[in-house]
Amino acid sequence: MPFLRRRTLIRALTWAFGLCAALGLLPRANAQAALLMEEPYGFFGALNPTGHTAVYFANICAATPVRLRRCRPGEMGSVIARYQGIAGYDWVAMPLIPYLYSVDNPAEVPARVDRAAVLKLRDRYHEQHLGVLGANVFEGDFVRGGWTQLVGVAYERRIFAFRFATTPQQDDALIARFNNSPNRSKFNLTYSNCADFARLILNEYFPRTFKRTIFPDAGMTTPREIAYRLVKYSRKHPALGLKVYEIPQVPGYRHLSHSNKSVAASLITTGYAVPIVLLNPYIAGGIFVDYLVRGRYPLVERHTPVLGPEELQALESPGTAAQPLAPTAAEAPLRTGTPVTATPVPERALSNGATRIADSQPGGTMPSSPGMKMLEGAHE
Secondary structure, three states, X not given: OHHHHHHHHHHHHHXXXXXXXXXXXXXXXXXXXXXXXEOOOHHHHHHOOOXXXXXXXXXXXXXXXXXXXXXXXXXXXXEEEEOOOOOOOOEEEEEHHHHHHOXXXXXXXXXXXXXXXXXXXXXXXXXXXXXXXXXXOOOEOOOOEOHHHHOOHHHOOOEEEEEEEXXXXXXXXXXXXXXHOOOOOOOEOOOEOHHHHHHHHHHHHOOOOOOOXXXXXXXXXXXXXXXXXXXXXXXXXXXXXXXXXXXXOOOOOOOOOOOOOOHHHHHHOOOOHHHHHHHOHHHHHHHHHHHHHHHOOOOOXXXXXXXXXXXXXXXXXXXXXXXXXXXXXXXXXXXXXXXXXXXXXXXXXXOOOOEEOOOOOHHHOOOOOOOOOOOOOOOO
16 A cells, blocks of 8 residues: 555656646756857947857846846846946846847837837836946947947847857856856956956856967957857867857848957958058068968858747757756846747748748757858848
């Protein structure tokens, strides 16, 4: 009889566990993150065409813009990055959909925008959700960014997401570190920029992998170099499950953004090359060789899958499953809108040769194409 009772109890628990999993009531058993390489745009992007970088976490959410917690079922994670001019904070975390589109629900994302629409969407989200940063946070202007950097990024530029697998234990360790450390601005364009911040985060997951290099970036850390090192690391560690996606720029507000460049490529392909040649042709020659050897290395596949607002759950797709952990905080979350259920979308060709594919294959894997070529021609 005791054996039968034990067997019945095991069956009941198994059934209950399966029911909870089907209803989405259990915390995620997998963890995913993505390095976001964001293209340069506008006047500053012409002066400094290295672009911006941030890190997306599927299992880390923003309790406030400056405090982290584990995500709850239905939440889509957050984007964390280093900024300048955000009330003295070093880093800020934003929910994924507002970060990209200044709205809470993917269904609200416009297909095309103009300046008035972008300003309206940003002002509305700022009024509803960003008051915790303070009443007098700098908005941003032609020269220096402010809180407008935190919302509606996809209206400004195209983004490439390099998705990789993490573990819940790693995510919890990062949450604890960020929540227990001072969050005061350390920004410096040369040695403490947004790419340096991403480098520090990635070294938490892959120790001693991401370092400064003299070539091709003259000792600076750039978004392109960080992405290159992640791709290179993934080739030696296939279990990382690296997948690359394109998040396209929403048309109408700005001219199309430009491809990310290394420091050497920035100097060679802009007007900076002329005074360098006049001052010291040997230095100019060294920079040119550096550009030829490493400054032009490819990063993304020619037919990179494109993710629209309704397809962003591809960034949460499981790689290697990990053991489920319970949420670790009880703070109220930033509002991230109605949970979205990913619907398989048939593959269709886009004008730039890429494909739009919902991540609906088993295990969240995407088809990969042989060869790695920069997707530049149709966008610059």
